[in-house]
Every structure is written in C-alpha cells, then in structure tokens.
Amino acid sequence: MWRWLHPYAKPEATFALTQKLIPWFAVPGLVLVIVSLVWGLAFAPPDYQQGESYRIIFVHVPSAMWAMGFYVGMAIAGVIALVWQIRTAELAILAIAPVGAMLTFISLFTGAIWGQPMWGTWWVWDARLTAQLILLFLYLGVMALYVAFEDERAGAKAASILAIVGVINIPIIHYSVYWWNTLHQKSTVTRAITRLEAPSIAPEMLWPLLVSILAMLLVCAALVLMRLNNEILRREIHRPWALQHLGIHFATADNKKEKGDADAV
C-alpha cells in the first residue's frame, strides 16, 4: 500500500527529493508574500470599524493557521517515527518544531499589537489566547525534549510522544471561540470557506488574505525542507553520497570529518 513511500525511509532519497522541491516552494512563496502584503497593506480597503488597524490580519491569520497546521504535520511525523521508527520522520520533527514555534510566536505577538488598539488590552486570559500560548509551550517542549537525552533517538522518541499528545490542543484552539465565550472573535476564514454564500469578509479583503495564507504555507514549507536537508546532511556527513553532494570526492578517512564540517558551514 505504502510502497511508493518506502524509498524515503532512506535519508539519501529524502535529501534528493527535498533538494528538488525547495525552489518550487521558496520561489512562489516569496513572490506570493510580496504580492499578498502589497495587496493587503496598500490596495485592500480599510475596515468599517477598525480602519487601517485590521491590516495586521494579513500576517496574524496565516501565522496562527499554519502554527496549528505545522503542529499537526509534526504530530504525524511523530506517529511515523514511533510506529515505523523511520529516521527521516524523527528528523522531520526537529525540522518542523522551530518553524512552528516561530509561527506561534508571530501569531501571539501580532495578536497582542492588534488587541491593544482594538480591544483595549495586549493580553487577556481567554480560552483562545491561552490555548495558543500552550501551543507555543508544546513546540518549545518538543524542541527541548528532543535534545534532553544523551542518545538522540531516545530524545526523538520522547519528543514524538509529546508531539502526538499535544495534538489534542489543536481542536481546542480552533473551537475555543465556539465552545466558550471569549474576547477573541470567531473565525472569519472558516466561515468564508464553509459558508461560501455568506462570508463575513468583503471579497476585496478575502482574496489577499487567502493569498497571504498560501504564501505563508509555501515559505514555511521551504524553511522546513531546508532545515530537514541540513539535519539529514549533518547526520550523514560521513556517507559517500553526502560527501559527493558537497563536492568532496577525494576525502580520505582522516580528513573526511574536518572537511565535511567546514563545507557544511
């Protein structure tokens, strides 16, 4: 059933694939970031009650959304790492966690500087904001647990378990604004997608928002792939394919490591 996936258990195959994929994510991602920001910040109309301040939505929503999305991705990698014990999946956790943590931080930070002028407060302990803060701690916990063990694979196992258990927080974040009364408003994008006939955002604002969401995904996916590549290369630096990739054909057993490290930097 999973026959086409099997080759990628081999780090070398994954490396070759991601190496090919990176430009396909990075280039459109960067172009779309510029398009969506210029579109959203300069050309989209101001909001009727929030005026120009609402424009931070073009950063806040994509980062909050993909902070959750990448966490789910990390948890899936965690399941693969635990059940099939595939090394590349363990490295994927390591690659995703800092990117996801950064996204979560951006969403909390932009939320705070949006909340201050609009709500009148930087922070309030409502269900949505608190759950998102827990997401940041989960990311940091996964990162810390990964390196907390003498044996790296033991650390990867512990981090996988935390990543999997933490996935419970994701529906809580999403539904917090529906289950409880919160200061945070309900989801605009979910409604725009699920109730096409009655979106709660004007189309000339929705389109740049959707583009910015796509742009954030592409850029962060490129970042994850680059990190994954680096982690694979760092661990496989003694293998012939890695040396070949780095352009070291003549390395002898003695100076292999030294040279490899210098080139990797």
Next chain:
Amino acid sequence: MNPRRKKRLIMTSSILVGAAFATGLVLYALSQNIDLFYTPTEIVQGKGDNEVKPEVGQRLRVGGLVVPGSVRREGSGLTVAFNLIDVGPAEITVEYEGILPDLFREGQGIVAQGILVAPNRLQASEVLARHDEEYMPPGLAEALKGIEHVPPSQQNYNQNNDNQSNDKNNGAEEEGSGGGYDR
C-alpha cells in the same frame, strides 16, 4: 503490517485516545469556568444548571452588547455609564471612569471587568471592546447594516440619556449590532 509495528501503533493510538479523553473530562468539568465573562442574563437569572448567581461584591467580567441610547456621560469628565444586554430582557448597568476603547459604540460587544456593587450594577475598572469576525469597507457597512463607526472620543453622547439627536444612528445600529455577540 508486522506485529511489532502493529503493537506500537496500538500503543500510540491508545496514548492519544487516553490523553484526549482525560483532556475532554477536564474541559467538561471546567466548562463553566473557562468562559471569559458572565452574560447579563447569567448574572440576573443565574448560571448553569444550578442557576448560581454571582454575589454582590464579587469581582467578575460581564460581556454583552451596549444597549443603544443607554450611554450617558456624567458631567464633562471621563465617567460614563451604559447598559449591557445579551438575549434580554436582563440588563446590567456598567459604570466606568476612564478612556473607552476606540471600538466602543452603541450596539457594540463589550467586556467589562469590575466589582458587582448591586445585583445588576457593575463598577468597572476595565472596559474592553469585542469585535466580530466581519470585515468590510466603510461604504458597504453603511449600505448593508447602516453602521457608521465613530470612535467614542469623537462621539457626543447625551448627558441626560435623552437620545433624540442620536436617533439616526441608534435606530440602525439596533438591527446591525456589530458586536458579534451571539450565543
């Protein structure tokens, strides 16, 4: 799938299911307490199955829509009073001295934190504005919902709660209710 992988898959799934179940129970037990604020109805009629009413002197938050026409300024200072309502008919009067957030508007969703000084009166120390998930250009908002947002600093609220001169705005806002407050 080979038996060892199968065993690990079952173990991983059971950890997840167990943790989800535990979290679900905790959230269910705390569900009353996770709410950020009381609604006016909950304060007047009591909250939950036991209809627990908050006591006078309790510190709490109340959230609801500003009743159109209920905003009054005391003198020329920063003291302001207004009523909050949710599904009705219960209303809570909020008294507040300070600067109102820019989003404050009659019909807007507001969360006020303070001390309950009477069963339906809150002395607020902080007033926060809620906004809904709706975003639209000013022209569309006026055409669609009849809302023209004016920040409270530029709004002239009547001092004696007689809202004749504000009627043009208020009538429309009553239906528009831009606060996104629905349960």
